[in-house]
Amino acid sequence: MGNMDSDSGFTETEFMICLAARVLEDRKSVFVGWGIPQVVALLAERLYTPNLVQVFEFGAIGPQSQTPFVQGTMGGPSNVYRSLQWTTMNWAFSYAATGYLDYGMIGALQVDPYGNVNSTLLGGTYDRPRRRFAGSGGGNEVASLCWKTIVVLKHEPRRFVERLDFMTSPGYLTGLGARETAGLPRGTGPYRVVTSQALFGFEEETKRMLLLGVLQGLSADRVIHEMGFEPRIAEKVEVLEPPTREELAILRGEIDPARIIIGRPAG
């Protein structure tokens, strides 16, 4: 695929969604978190992973969601359209707990070098935070139980922090082996962090975040400069191609025609 496909620019959110959709694998299963991950799963299903089994915590197993995507809904008839099974939340999470779910995808307010996630609060103390947000929802379950967790968030210095204001959902906690010591299922953990500028994995020996790729046109230095901690850097940092014409056509034409989530490119 050529990288000249993007003609008239794209938004950061569009790139983030396209990149995350490329990370998913066909013929596997994914626990889809609320919000942006739903849009990622829709795009992936349309273009890359038609046989991916999606699971929603609302009890939908294997939906083929209809578009356009209505922001905020996850259990509506268009979200859970033509599922393999309609069940309840306890069963949805039980599929993750017994190892049936290969990937999990969640958003985050903040992420730390070990892929631990904050979606609860910013600043202050627990009792009196500076700002309060939604909390775990099902994020803690996804991050604890799926084999490979993908975290999707905007690339901003305040979001990549050495120390989280609150650890809502587990990454590798304090490093190699810490999840198992805490009692989390063996062999699970964060797999990729997808941002609006870059793609990260995790270093084998330390489980610290590892820069794998940067958006075409950006330097690794620039990407790292916009983080609150220094990640490890892969020997060869991949160049990530911008959203393709095909990806943008589906995102803008089918999934989010009102551009509520993906926004509009400047100019």
Next chain:
Amino acid sequence: MKVLASGASSYHWIHPDDFREWVRIHKSREPEEKLMTEQEAVSRFVADGDYIAYDFSSLTRGPQALVREIIRQQKRNLWICAEFTLHDSTLLVGARCADRIDVGFLGYGNYIGRAVVEGQVQVFEWTNGALAFRMLAGARGIPFIPIRTLLGTDTFLQSGAKVVEDPFTGDPLCLVPALNPDVFLVHVHQADVYGNARIFGTNLFALEAAMASRKVIVSTEEIVDPLAFRQEPAKTTIPHFLVSAVVHLPFGAYPGGVPGRYELDLAHIQQLNAIETEEQVQGYLEAFVYTVRDHAELLEQKVGWRRLADMMRRGSIREGYQ
């Protein structure tokens, strides 16, 4: 069993034998007619200080008409189980009905976030899964249930969970206390006058919560013949002997949708999502809750037939919902 760590938070819990005793005395196995108005159901079965759970979400098949009636009756000091609370927590806190929330997922918008920051409502940290499994334990008649989540996180530290040494594996394991709510509110597709109820589509924990709760208020889109349940028993979600009251409330999930019946009213929901200030929440409550006598009057005076018909028209996906 060795307790390795305990979360800091308090939690709603009753001994399983006390719950069994309640069931024995208060939940009649006899099919009694329980059809009543929302005023009667809420005034008889919701008390100040009660712990309240509901199913499904604010946008989909939520018991919104019952929530508005609770606000109208100015119930106080409620503790709500916020599995998917969006604007209903904003309204319950804004109306000074709820002062404690088990989170779950605490959306939407800035009003509820600010209410936490300013200490107007106390939150207790859980997760959607932990709350659902607590409900499962409550419905199994056991005091707690083991889960393999929360472990290693601040969410655990601010919850009421415990980490123990698992007597089977020797590994750390998280235990969450059973949840037996005082009240469960659920809006369903079909019910009969005795409280047998059907939900079509997914649900969070409707059967578990109906079993685990002392008092269960079912609001329903449609009242059906009791024989219908015996003719297709596999479709029964909740049998009558779990239920305290049945309220016939077509469009009872308004402004949310009911799958297979009607889509949500997006414009009204955007209005709710935009609530940020005290003035805005009071303005909304005044306009849509306090100034109408009941749900029927809300639909007649504030929503209108045209909008309802449009919601029905947009709710065109029917497959799977009968």
